[in-house]
Amino acid sequence: MQGGEASAELTERQKDVLNAVLRLLVEEGDRLTMTAVARRASCSKETLYKWFGDRDGLLTATVQWQASKVRVASVDRERLDMASLTASLERFASDWLSVISSETSIALNRVAVAHAGSDKRDLGAIVLENGRLAMGRRLKPVLLAGQDKGLLAFEEAEDAFRTFFGLVARDVQIRLLLGDRLEMTDATIGRDAAQATRQFLALYGAQTGAM
Template sequence: MHPTVDVSESGLTERQKDVLDAALALLVEAGDTLTMTSVARRASCSKESLYKWFGDRDGLLTATVQWQALKVRGVPVDPEAFNLASLTAGLEGFAADWLRVLSGNISVALNRVAVGHAGSDKHDLGAIVLENGPFAMARRLKPLLQLGRETGLLEFQETDEAFRTFFGLVVRDVQIRLLLGDRLGLNETAIDRDARRATQQFLALYGINTNQARNGHQS
């Protein structure tokens, strides 16, 4: 069930944000045992309020995952002032946010529980994380990719394919290594470096000037 509140910075009250932060903390500590009762107790909130705001446990889990995903900020697109520099900055900023969230304890805990739910009869946190994690990231980045194509800075056939390529360049093996307990130690310097590297590799693959130069050289 979807939450009944608008899970966005502007749509949530401070009290609701505190509740979702409490739910995230409990997921890190307790994983699959998170209940409406435990969240209400941790957040000093009534269960009646939880059911009013989020509907049921799946609604609360959905809102919690959406709240975590909001930490990867969308990229503002302004067609009037769009150029290679703004495209590059948008991709780098998105990639850095993504790596920062992905490597945090909360996302690692969420993904571990989600993997355990996948293909089971339990509450389907796997589907919730998939819809509000990678799929939400795609919806958030696609306008930037499409504007890049419309303005002649990028060349690709399918936006989904371009996003999946960017996903692979940014995430690489980071997620699976973290899920398996590897301590990568991704500090801010490493995150910024990896975000720049992924962006430059993506532009090398899909940047129109790069493709034209390659074709000209081959001819």
């Protein structure tokens, strides 16, 4: 399951379970167990194993569920203009900032970092695949649509996406992971998303001649 596809395949009961996992990660970090999840979600361990496999499978599904909260607004390739492209980019940036600054994502990423280099399943790779890489796969079609309509100018969609990623995320995620108590209110997130989008369009908007 990837991104929006992951959420589409989940039942409401399974979403409740994954939300329970996220709450437990905030409270217990890497000490999370299937028994604790079953107790918190009011279901049996047998059900958890049936739905998600082992603990790593449950964590993978949780990463995918969290990533699915970053939406990519659909665009009409025929009617796409600068206003609709800007709105799509701003919404994506706002959702992204909201997700990565949430206490649940911070806890999940801390667990992934703690697993790095260990003999456990590489949760860091799971987070990377279903986070940063999945976001790229979902947004690059929008960037390419903008290029096709003559709104954006770039040579490689991956390079353009990486620039957008950097403008949106800046140093926010690493500071939060290290315990910096940034004030990420809805107003702050909206302002930062709009600013990142303006900066991206200043660099890659076709009218600027940027490449």
